[in-house]
Amino acid sequence: MGLMLREHLSFGLYGERAVFLDAAQDRYFCISPELNGVFLALTRDGLGDDSGVQRLLESGIVTQSNGVGKIAAVKVPPATASLAATPSALAFGSLSLWTAAERLWIAGALRTRPLSTFLDGANANALYERTPKYDDEIAEMVTHFLASNRLFKEQGRCLSTSIALRRRLERNGHRAALVFGVRLFPFEAHCWLQRGVTVLNDHHEFVGQFTPVLAA
Numbered sequence: 001m002g003l004m005l006r007e008h009l010s011f012g013l014y015g016e017r018a019v020f021l022d023a024a025q026d027r028y029f030c031i032s033p034e035l036n037g038v039f040l041a042l043t044r045d046g047l048g049d050d051s052g053v054q055r056l057l058e059s060g061i062v063t064q065s066n067g068v069g070k071i072a073a074v075k076v077p078p079a080t081a082s083l084a085a086t087p088s089a090l091a092f093g094s095l096s097l098w099t100a101a102e103r104l105w106i107a108g109a110l111r112t113r114p115l116s117t118f119l120d121g122a123n124a125n126a127l128y129e130r131t132p133k134y135d136d137e138i139a140e141m142v143t144h145f146l147a148s149n150r151l152f153k154e155q156g157r158c159l160s161t162s163i164a165l166r167r168r169l170e171r172n173g174h175r176a177a178l179v180f181g182v183r184l185f186p187f188e189a190h191c192w193l194q195r196g197v198t199v200l201n202d203h204h205e206f207v208g209q210f211t212p213v214l215a216a
Contacts, residue, residue, distance in 0.1 A: 003042065003053070004065040008116045012182070012213035013073045016040065018063070019182050021213045023116040027184060028189055028213070043071050076179055076212040077127055080197045081202035083139050099145055102167070107160040118163050119178065119216035121151065126175040127215060129196040138174055142200050158191050158202075165201055166193055178198055181210025 004013070008024035018039055020029050029041065036117045038052030039061065062071065110118075145165050166176050176193040192207050193200040194215075199207055 002015045002065045003025050003056075003071065004061050005047075005071055006063050009061070011072055012211045012216040014182065014184055014211045016116065017184070018043075018073070019184070019211065019213055021180055021182075023119055023214065023216075024114050028187070031059070035059070035061075035196045039071075039127075041085050043073065046070075052172075057171040074212045074215055076177075076194070076215050079199045079207055081199070082202065082204045083135065083142055083195075083198050083200045096183050099147075099164075099168075103160055103164045104158070106164040106167075107157075110160055110163070115118060119214075120214050123175060124177050124215040126177040126195050127179075129175070133203075135198075137172075137193070138169065141168060141172065146201060157197055162193050163199060169193075178210055181204075181212045183210050 009020060009022050011018045011020045013019075016036075017030060020028070020031075021027075030036070034051065035055055039056060039080065041065075042053070042062070057064070074214065095192055106158070142165065145168055146161075157169050162178050166178060169176055174195075176195045178191060179194050180189065180191045188210075190210050192202040194207075199206075
């Protein structure tokens with residue numbers, strides 16, 4: 001009998017602290033230093049004291065599995081390039097009412113549906129795309145899509161923007177991973193689309209300040 005993370009739960013390592021994202025409950029959280037030590041021992045060598053492991057089970061962090069479970073932090077290739085155009089390049093003529101309506105619909109759906117319904121772990125494979133074959137086509141779509149940013153408040157728009165943009169890309173046959181990252185002291189969460197080592201809708205130097213906790 002092995003152990004595995006509970007469904008819809010993922011984590012990243014901010015130094016020696018595990019930071020979790022519960023996509024079913026739409027929340028980020030950390031655990032106590034003592035329990036964090038037990039959890040890190042599980043991730044490193046699969047061992048932990050019985051009482052600590054029992055507390056992890058009772059807290060719902062981990063669950064029992066029939067096979068040999070593996071608990072691992074999210075891995076995201078460090079981004080080294082940005083595809084998104086600079087603000088000055090986002091021409092007013094690129095604005096689209098259809099794009100704005102789609103973004104509003106996604107923002108509304110996020111208020112009534114859990115984050116997990118918008119995610120698919122298979123999309124993380126896009127992090128290992130290495131071909132630049134479609135970069136020009138994707139860049140044009142991203143530029144036109146992000147022109148609608150001027151219609152929305154900057155604060156809190158990264159999630160709805162990323163989900164709506166990915167839907168647009170998928171309809172045109174392109175994949176992208178939605179990456180969630182955090183930084184602590186003070187806490188801040190952010191998300192972006194990434195394909196290979198290229199960030200599609202943000203700047204790679206900015207997102208590099210965040211520790212990934214989920215890619216899907």
